[in-house]
Amino acid sequence: MNAAAGDRHALTQRAIESLGNRFGQRLSTGAAIREQHGRGEAFATGFPPDAVIWPENTGEVSEVLRTCHELRIPVIAYGAGTSLEGHVSAPNGGICLDMSRMNQVVEVHAEDADCVVQPGVTREALNSYLRDTGLFFPVDPGANATLGGMISTRASGTTTVRYGTIAHNVLALEVVLANGEVIRCGSRARKSSAGYDLVRLFTGAEGTLGIITEATLRLHGQPEAVGSGVCSFPQLRDAVETVIELIQSGAPLARIEFLDDVQVRACNAHSKLSLPEMPTLFIEFHGTQASVAEQFERAEEVARAHGATGLDWACDEARRAKLWRARHHAYFAALAMRPGCECVVADVCVPISGLAECVAATRADIDRASLIAPIVGHVGDGNFHVLFLLAPDDAAEHARMEKVYDSMIAHAHRVGGTCTGEHGIGLGKRDKLVAEFGEPVVALMRRLKEAWDPHDILNPGKVFRSS
Missing domain, CATH: 3.30.70.2740 (Alpha-Beta Plaits)
Structure with missing residues (x-):
């Protein structure tokens, strides 16, 4: 161990000792716990932190950051561990903040269709809480991710085509900055022209600019009727061109998902389905009973014009749930x-x-x-x-x-696209970010990071390489 590494180790141990006196059993240095918190899904290399802390309120998050800012110790926020580009790993060691105990729905304003939540609330837990209000939170990345993690990676998913990404559904945030300062940005108003849009800046920042401790979210009315359908195509291009025509025609789709023949074969085996092993679309409409029926008629015309076979429309809840559960389990079906x-x-x-x-x-x-x-x-x-x-x-x-x-x-x-639609950059796509925007734009991002986090303690090495 060289002198610099020895100094870092001594400072880290000092931080752990200081925070251990405050958090007691809510701080762990156990190897298994650290390994678990050192990686998410689908990123082979994991880097465990030196310790894991479970804060229970904003004040405790602020206390950890003040200590770590003073001692120059990295801090990495952890939600459900479902991110895919190494976002939660700790290549420089440091303290992992597991936000799972900050899991309260603080307020629901049904008349305004919004709510206030802590970052450890999962999307499924929120919708369970809302089930009797006539409202729901629509952003569905597939995994039962925490809302803080979804905001930090600018998540989207199966319902984006109708309801937008998480960025369209966040109204305000409470954030703890690198030095422990607590700020609030945004409001419950549906629009604002007041200053810089810091809410959108934190949304997708991957925990490199601050740690989210509270979020105000836009909610949507539960539809009167929901109908889902599955249609198969002889060729991959036929399925994709069906999607393009439906979108360009203005069809009010709630979800439209594509699975190629390889993925359908995996889902059939894993979820006990009997879908034709061909390129397949899962389609869903939300609306009234009459509008959903009309929308399916229109979709069927378009799909048949592109050679669709095996069209199967289902409006009953049990069948729809089975189909979408299979789509949500596609990752595990593929692994199998x-x-x-x-x-x-x-x-x-x-x-x-x-x-x-x-x-x-x-x-x-x-x-x-x-x-x-x-x-x-x-x-x-x-x-x-x-x-x-x-x-x-x-x-x-x-x-x-x-x-x-x-x-x-x-x-x-x-063709004018992006290297990631929803997974984020993390460790895995840092070079792709440069290829997409060029070094001057990434350097501008780096200068912003340096201004807000001068000691580079917030999730260092993510989005771009540490300077």
């Missing part, structure tokens, strides 16, 4: 195709006009590289994912995957 594999989950987002070309090119690249990689997507907003299933110790296979992934992102950039 290759037991013991390492999964790299790639995502890009493109303008809807470039979607068919980009998906088809990616599928062709995967097949040429002899890789096992299902494709799924929230294609209503041009976002799709590739689940690369890799042998952990096969360097050649990993190299082929990287080549396909690079090509996928380059193609997205060529």
Whole structure:
């Protein structure tokens, strides 16, 4: 251990000792706990923190940050651990703040269709709490993520095509800054022209600018009727072009999800379904009974014009729940195709006009590289994912995957898209961020980070490399 490393270790131990006196059993340095908090989903390399603390209120978060700011110790916020690009790992060690005990719904304003929550509330828990109000929170990334984590990664998901991303549904935030200062930004008003939009700046900052301790969220009315459908297509391009025509025609879709034939095969085996093993769309409409029926008629005409077969519309709750549960479990269904594999989950987002070309090119690249990689997507907003299933110790296979992934992102950039529609940057896509915006823009982001967090203690090394 060199002198600098020795100094860092001594300061870290000093912070742990000081905070341990305050938090007692709510601070752990156990190896298993630290390992668990050192990685999320689908990012092979984990970096455990030196300690994990479970705060229970904003004041405790502020206390931890004041201590760590003084001693220059990294702090990483942790929600449910479902992020995909190494967001919660601690490559420089430090203190992990597990926000799961800050899990209260503070207020619901049904008349204004908004609510105030702590960051550890999960989206499913919030909707369970709201079930008798006639309201719901629509943003659905698939995983039962915490709302603080969803805000920090600017999550979206299956319902984005109708209700928008998390960024469209956050009204105000309470945030603890690197030095422990507590601020509030935004308001419950539905619009504002007051100063810089700091709410949107913290949304997607991946915990690098502050730690969210409270959020005010926009809610939506529960629809009178919900109808879901499944339709299969002979060719991948036919399914994607159906999506494009439906979007361009103004169809009021609530969800439209794409699964290629490889992913359908996995879902059939994992979720005990019997869907045709062909490129498939899951479609959902919200509205009145009459409007949902009318929308399905229109969707069926478009789908049949593109060669759809096996159209199956379902309005009963049990069948709809089974279909969407299978879609939400697509990641685990894919893992079951290759037991013991390492999964790299790639995502890009493109303008809807470039979607068919980009998906088809990616599928062709995967097949040429002899890789096992299902494709799924929230294609209503041009976002799709590739689940690369890799042998952990096969360097050649990993190299082929990287080549396909690079090509996928380059193609997205060529058609005016982005290297990530909803996963974020984390550790995994820092170089892709530079490729997307250029070094001057990333340098501007870095200067903002330096101004707000001069000692680089908030989730260091994420979004861009530490200077």
